[in-house]
Amino acid sequence: MVSQLTTSERQYALVTLLLLGLGGLAMAAMGRGDPIAVHGYIVLLFAIGLSFVVMAGYYAPEPDKERLSRYYDDPTRVGIVLSIAWAVVGMFVGVWVAALLAWPDLTFDQAWASFGRLRPVHTSGVIFGFGGNALIATSFHVLQRTTRARLPGQFAPWFVLLGYNLFCVVAASGYLIGVTQSKEYAEPEWYADIWLVVVWVTYFLIYLRTLARRKEPHIYVANWYYMAFILVVAMLHIVNNIAVPISWGSAKSYSVYSGVQDAMVQWWYGHNAVAFFLTAGFLGMMYYYMPKRAGRPIFSYRLSIISFWGITFFYMWAGSHHLHYTALPQWVQTLGMTFSVMLLVPSWASAGNALATLNGAWHKVRDDATLRFMMVAAVFYGLSTFEGSFMAIRPVNSLSHYTDWTVGHVHAGALGWVAMITFGSIYALVPWMWKREAMYSPKLIEVHFWLALSGTIVYVFAMWNSGIIQGLMWRTYNESGSLTYSFIDSLVAMHPYYIARAFGGLLFLLGAIVAAYNVWMTIRQSKLEAAQGKEDADIPLFARDAVQAGE
Amino acid sequence: MDFDHDTLVALSKSWGLFYLLAMSAAVMVYALWPSNRKRFTHAKMSILDNDDKPLE
Amino acid sequence: MKEFFHRKIERNAIGFVVAIVAVASIGGFMEIAPLFTIQETVEEVPDMRTYTPLELAGRNIYIREGCYACHSQMIRTLRDEVERYGPYSLAVESKYDHPMLWGSKRTGPDLARLGEKYSDAWHVAHLINPRDVVPESVMPKYGWLMRNELKIDDLGEHIAAQQTVGVPYTQEMVENAVQDARGQATPDTDAAAGVAQRYGDATHVRAFDGDPSRLTEMDALVAYLQILGKLTDKAYQQAATAEVQ
Numbered sequence: 001m002v003s004q005l006t007t008s009e010r011q012y013a014l015v016t017l018l019l020l021g022l023g024g025l026a027m028a029a030m031g032r033g034d035p036i037a038v039h040g041y042i043v044l045l046f047a048i049g050l051s052f053v054v055m056a057g058y059y060a061p062e063p064d065k066e067r068l069s070r071y072y073d074d075p076t077r078v079g080i081v082l083s084i085a086w087a088v089v090g091m092f093v094g095v096w097v098a099a100l101l102a103w104p105d106l107t108f109d110q111a112w113a114s115f116g117r118l119r120p121v122h123t124s125g126v127i128f129g130f131g132g133n134a135l136i137a138t139s140f141h142v143l144q145r146t147t148r149a150r151l152p153g154q155f156a157p158w159f160v161l162l163g164y165n166l167f168c169v170v171a172a173s174g175y176l177i178g179v180t181q182s183k184e185y186a187e188p189e190w191y192a193d194i195w196l197v198v199v200w201v202t203y204f205l206i207y208l209r210t211l212a213r214r215k216e217p218h219i220y221v222a223n224w225y226y227m228a229f230i231l232v233v234a235m236l237h238i239v240n241n242i243a244v245p246i247s248w249g250s251a252k253s254y255s256v257y258s259g260v261q262d263a264m265v266q267w268w269y270g271h272n273a274v275a276f277f278l279t280a281g282f283l284g285m286m287y288y289y290m291p292k293r294a295g296r297p298i299f300s301y302r303l304s305i306i307s308f309w310g311i312t313f314f315y316m317w318a319g320s321h322h323l324h325y326t327a328l329p330q331w332v333q334t335l336g337m338t339f340s341v342m343l344l345v346p347s348w349a350s351a352g353n354a355l356a357t358l359n360g361a362w363h364k365v366r367d368d369a370t371l372r373f374m375m376v377a378a379v380f381y382g383l384s385t386f387e388g389s390f391m392a393i394r395p396v397n398s399l400s401h402y403t404d405w406t407v408g409h410v411h412a413g414a415l416g417w418v419a420m421i422t423f424g425s426i427y428a429l430v431p432w433m434w435k436r437e438a439m440y441s442p443k444l445i446e447v448h449f450w451l452a453l454s455g456t457i458v459y460v461f462a463m464w465n466s467g468i469i470q471g472l473m474w475r476t477y478n479e480s481g482s483l484t485y486s487f488i489d490s491l492v493a494m495h496p497y498y499i500a501r502a503f504g505g506l507l508f509l510l511g512a513i514v515a516a517y518n519v520w521m522t523i524r525q526s527k528l529e530a531a532q533g534k535e536d537a538d539i540p541l542f543a544r545d546a547v548q549a550g551e
Numbered sequence: 552m553d554f555d556h557d558t559l560v561a562l563s564k565s566w567g568l569f570y571l572l573a574m575s576a577a578v579m580v581y582a583l584w585p586s587n588r589k590r591f592t593h594a595k596m597s598i599l600d601n602d603d604k605p606l607e
Numbered sequence: 608m609k610e611f612f613h614r615k616i617e618r619n620a621i622g623f624v625v626a627i628v629a630v631a632s633i634g635g636f637m638e639i640a641p642l643f644t645i646q647e648t649v650e651e652v653p654d655m656r657t658y659t660p661l662e663l664a665g666r667n668i669y670i671r672e673g674c675y676a677c678h679s680q681m682i683r684t685l686r687d688e689v690e691r692y693g694p695y696s697l698a699v700e701s702k703y704d705h706p707m708l709w710g711s712k713r714t715g716p717d718l719a720r721l722g723e724k725y726s727d728a729w730h731v732a733h734l735i736n737p738r739d740v741v742p743e744s745v746m747p748k749y750g751w752l753m754r755n756e757l758k759i760d761d762l763g764e765h766i767a768a769q770q771t772v773g774v775p776y777t778q779e780m781v782e783n784a785v786q787d788a789r790g791q792a793t794p795d796t797d798a799a800a801g802v803a804q805r806y807g808d809a810t811h812v813r814a815f816d817g818d819p820s821r822l823t824e825m826d827a828l829v830a831y832l833q834i835l836g837k838l839t840d841k842a843y844q845q846a847a848t849a850e851v852q
Contacts, residue, residue, distance in 0.1 A: 069604060101714065104738075104745040114747035116673020146598060148606040178671035183706055211620035215606035218594045219623065231624060232631045244771045246764040252667065254765075256772050259701035263709050276631075292598060301591040302582040309578040312630050313571070325683035326709065327698035331560065398685055402713040432603075475687040483690055487716040492743050559640050570633060 001074050002057025004067065009155040013054045016159065021047035027191065030249035035179045036191065039170050039251070046166055063154075071144040075157040077433050079137025080426055081523075082165055083130055084516045087419075090125025091509040097122050098502035102495060112176040120175040120187045126414065127185065127277065129168045134422045135281040136161055136203070139226045141429060142288045143207065146223055147214030156206050163199040167192055179251045183266050185273050186240050190253040193241040200234050221304045225284030228312050232276040240269035260327050268319040275315035278413065282421050283311075283350060289425040290374045291357055294364060299356035303349050310346025314339050321392035324401060333394065340392030344385060351382035369445040373424030376453060380416025384409060399475070404494070405467025408460050415456040415508055423452065423515060430519050440521035448511040448518070455507030458500060466497035652699050655839040657774055658831070659806045660762045660788040665831025667765075668824050669708070672749065679710035680719040680835065693720035693836065694846035700839060703774045715746060720836035727815050730829045752825040753816060759788045780805055792826040793819045 002010065021044050028040030100106050100115045107113040140157055144150060151157055171188040174180065180187040188196075207230060211219060243253035257265050291298050298304060320328060320336030355378050358365055365375050387409050391400050400406060427445055431438050439445060473490040477483060581587065658666060669675070682688050684695045696719050701707045725733075729740065734752055737744035762784040770776045780787070783801060790798025791812050799812045815829040836842070 069607065071603070071605060100747070101745050104747060107747045109748055109750055111672075111751050114672065114749070116676050116747070119673060119676050144605070145603070150605045175673075180670060180673065181706065182670040182673075182675055182708065184676075184711060208620055208624070216594070216597065218590045219620065220594050220598060222598075224623075224627075227624065228627050228631070231627050235628070235632060244768045246761065246768040250761065250764070252765070254768050254772050255706040257707075258703060258705045258773070259707050260698040262705070262707040263701075266706065288598060291595075295599065297595040297599060301595040305582045305591075306578055309574065309630065312627060313574055316631050316633075322711065323709075325685055326681050327696055327701075331564070398683070401683075402679055402711070402717075406712065474691070475685075477687075483687060487691070488741060488743050491715075491745065498745075574630065 001078075002054055003060040004063050004072075004074055005057075005154045006062055009153065010054060010058055012155050013158070014051060014058075017047045017051045017054065021051070031251070032249070034250050035174070035177050036189075036249065036251040038177055039174065039179070039191070042170060042173060043166065046169070050162065068150060070150070071141075072151045072154060072157065073141065073144075073433055074154075075161045076137045076141045076429075079133050079140070079161050080430060080433065080519070082161070083133035083137060083422070084426070084512070084519055086125055086129025086133060086168065087512045088509070088516055090122055090129050091505070091512050093118055093122040093125055095502060095505045095509050098498065098505050102498040102502055111178070117175050117178065120180060121172045123185060124168065124171050124175070124187065126419075127273075128171065129165075131278065131282075131418055131422065132164060132168070133161075134426065135226075135229065135277075135285070136164060138285050138289070138425055138429065139207075139229075139281070141433075142220075142222050142226065142284065143210050146216065146220035146288070147210055148216055149210055149213040151206060152209040152213065156202055160199055160203045160206065163195070163202070167196045167199060170195075174251070181241070181243065181253065181255065183240065183255070183269070185270055186237070186266075189251045190241070190243050190245050191251070193237065193243075197234070197238060200230070200237070204230050204234065220288075221298075221301065221308065222284040222288040224305075224308050225280045225287065228308070229276050229281035229284065232272060232280070232312075236269045236272050236276070240265055263323055263326070264320065264328060264332065267322040268316075271319035271322060272315055274413070275311065275318075278418050279315075280311065282418055285425045286354055286374065286378065286421050289421075289428050290354060290371075290378075293368070293371050293374065293424070293428045294358055294361040296357055296361055299353050299359070303353050307346040307349040307353065310349070311343070314343040314346065318343055318392065321397065322401075324394050324397040337392050337394055341389050344389040347385035347389075348382055351378050351385070354378035354381075369442065369449040370424050370427040370439075372449055373420050373427065373445075373452075376449075377417050377420035377424060380412060380420065380456070384413040384417060387412065399471040400467060403467040403470040403474075404463045404497070405471065408463025408467055411463065412456070412460045415452070415459060419508070420452060420456075423448065423511075426515070426519070430522050434523055434526035436522055436526055440518050440525055444514050444518045448514045451507050451511035451514065455504045455509075455511060458504030458507065460504075462497045462500035462504060466494045466501075469493055469497075652839045652841045655699065655702065655841070656807055656810075657703050657769075657776055657780075658834070658838075659791055659802060659810060660759075660766060660780075660784040661791040661827050662831045662834050663765060663769070664757060664759065664762060664788060665827035665829070666708075668752070668828045669831060674718075675708045675710045677710075677712060677714035677746075678716065678718045679713050680707075680717065681709035682717055682719050688717070689846075692717045694842040697842050697845070699841060700836070703769075703838070705769065705772050705774065715744075718832070718835055722833050722835040722837040727813065727829050727833065728817065730832055731816055731825060734825065734828065749828075752828055753823055755824040757788070757822045757824050757827050759785050759822065762788050777805075788827075789822055791830060792816075792822050 002013075005013065024040045024043030024045075024047060026040070028037045028044060031037040031040060096106070097115055097118050100118070104115075107115070111117065140151060167188070170192045174188060174192070179189050181189055186193075207223075207227060211223070242257075243255045245253040255262055287298060287304060317339035318336050320332045321340045322336075324333050324337070326333075355375070358371075358375055361371070365371050390396055391405070391409060400409075427439055430436075470490050470493070473485045473493060474487075476485060680696070680701075682692045682695045689695055696709075700719075701709070731753070733740045733746075734749045736748050736750070737746040763781050766776050766781045766784045770781065783805065786798050787802045787805065790796060790800075790802045791810070792814055793799060794812050794814065802812055803810055811830065811833055814826070815833070816823050816825040
């Protein structure tokens with residue numbers, strides 16, 4: 001892969017890795033006795049490891065000019081593989097933490113294995129590791145196809161992809177050794193946050209530069225969503241993470257915000273991470289891969305534009321619904337609730353638009369599990385946005401907040417929508433990227449589909465039940481006017497649901513493992529055939545009738 | 552900063568609404584403007600092309 | 608006109624970027640801006656004190672172990688919550704919390720008013736093995752808190768950073784941070800007297816983990832848990848006034 005970089009890009013790569021390695025060394029040296037030193041060594045190892053890769057290919061001949069008449073897909077390929085690897089790791093830890101709630105002694109008395117430290121490994125692993133890598137990989141792919149332009153250079157995309165994964169590794173390893181800011185979904189400490197800003201700005205510049213080189217006059221709507229994802233995530237990340245480190249040699253920092261202000265900033269971030277990381281980006285994926293796979297154009301392009309601005313606008317106001325009945329001023333709560341309810345309009349417009357696109361292609365949905373993944377994703381998107389708006393209503397929230405219902409809602413979105421659209425897109429993209437007619441085994445896609453769907457349903461039903469029971473038990477009074485149940489009564493009542501939830505998660509994890517195997521074998525087959533010299537350069541893959549291959 | 556709390560709240564409450572209305576109007580006009588139709592149709596069809604190469 | 612404008616926006620990706628940022632940021636700004644002036648609406652509470660260095664270290668352990676993932680520290684203004692946990696939480700009570708630990712999930716109960724509800728010995732036993740004290744509990748064991756010495760050499764830097772973000776620590780508190788941390792867990796020493804002098808006589812000074820000869824992470828965490836909801840009694844006063852009326 002290094003052979004695709006020009007000599008000057010190889011030099012850039014080495015210089016960048018040298019600087020990164022020095023950075024790691026500085027962290028290790030200044031932070032003696034502090035967890036930041038561990039991260040210093042991780043950064044250093046990462047830089048050294050990659051320099052070996054670059055050095056090994058350094059003297060390979062320069063790529064020919066011919067490359068400019070093709071798209072640059074190497075980072076997308078690696079991104080897909082990384083995404084699947086993170087999916088398996090993140091979901092495995094998810095099943096583990098779910099099991100901890102049913103069998104609390106599975107920590108083996110190890111600090112790193114306790115629920116509080118593993119839980120962010122799960123959330124970051126699936127959101128940032130699995131979701132983020134999938135977004136980066138697909139965005140490079142979609143961007144080039146819809147602008148009809150090649151990425152502007154070969155180095156920057158690698159910087160973004162690998163730099164982002166360094167961030168993920170530092171984040172996840174940090175939680176295990178106790179480095180966290182405690183801000184949910186923004187747990188990494190100050191140095192990781194600064195690094196992510198650098199990576200993100202590069203990502204944004206790649207997007208802008210490619211758009212500037214585009215051959216299509218109009219920017220296809222999928223790119224709007226990807227752009228909103230990149231831009232707004234940058235805004236959220238920077239604002240929410242402003243903090244003062246106690247020293248340059250320490251991992252610990254203190255947020256500049258406190259109390260009610262911090263709560264608002266945090267949930268403004270938290271909710272919009274859902275909006276722009278887990279929704280906008282994946283809608284971008286959907287608006288490209290779904291029409292492509294179905295062989296039909298998006299039902300209404302205009303509707304997709306209207307819902308784009310609706311989502312971009314309304315979401316920003318909705319964060320305060322996480323703070324109903326708290327010390328946050330009531331008018332802010334009401335504002336959040338109102339906008340959350342209005343948000344249903346653009347959300348359902350998007351879900352409806354997706355489903356209407358499939359109208360006339362239902363036979364393909366029936367036969368092709370890949371397309372079915374995308375269809376089910378759109379259905380779950382519709383369901384969980386409805387549920388979200390509903391739960392944002394104050395009286396409903398008084399019951400649901402702090403309970404497992406929230407967890408169920410999040411997973412209806414994360415498993416049903418985000419993971420399903422991602423797996424669908426990956427199954428569509430992998431044969432395309434590795435020049436195959438189809439995935440290694442369409443049967444295994446079918447198996448994965450049913451594992452994923454049943455896992456999601458078991459999980460979500462378990463959490464709905466436990467959440468509502470919990471919420472009701474907490475507020476039940478007996479005739480004498482005192483509370484009927486102690487807290488521990490409600491916890492005991494949760495036990496069967498926690499087991500069911502772990503089981504649902506396990507099914508979903510098994511599905512992800514099946515996917516990993518299927519992708520691996522597809523790549524292997526492609527490599528084997530390439531080695532046998534059977535490579536047919538440009539199969540126009542992903543053709544409108546490629547769907548039949550699933551039969 | 553000379554803004555007191557009440558001013559900011561009032562500003563948020565009033566201008567937020569106007570902003571919302573203006574925004575929706577602008578988006579609707581853009582999405583439904585007749586001469587944009589051709590461009591949108593082109594965009595939605597063009598991704599279905601199977602030609603997997605950059606345009607020179 | 609309109610038409611021309613939109614075409615321009617679209618032709619030029621930068622224009623599009625500006626549009627997204629404008630649309631997205633104004634919402635957040637309008638919601639958050641008034642919160643920066645919110646201290647004007649928060650009542651003055653003269654008796655509100657800051658965390659001692661030992662309590663702050665305990666709070667950092669609470670953060671490190673991810674306790675906030677299962678325990679909230681925010682009692683909502685609902686009857687059943689007030690009856691179960693105590694007076695509802697006021698904005699002022701987390702004024703010095705950088706960051707706040709309101710939490711979002713109650714796998715375990717709310718802790719906003721945990722302070723002094725149980726004895727130190729109960730907390731120590733509970734943290735070492737929750738199921739020794741509450742058989743049905745699903746909380747992890749935190750035995751290592753008792754084994755780990757508390758890292759105190761950089762507490763001065765911690766307090767100084769807290770000062771930077773706006774918590775009213777004095778220079779004297781910064782300078783004595785290390786000594787105060789040790790003093791709070793070793794009663795009847797000069798260092799202990801210094802803690803009371805700087806943070807008030809009501810500050811708990813005792814061997815929280817039961818062993819005055821060692822300063823462990825357990826000392827710090829229990830010290831923190833015992834101060835939860837006790838930095839000011841404003842919430843109790845307010846509840847009492849409401850009852851009288």
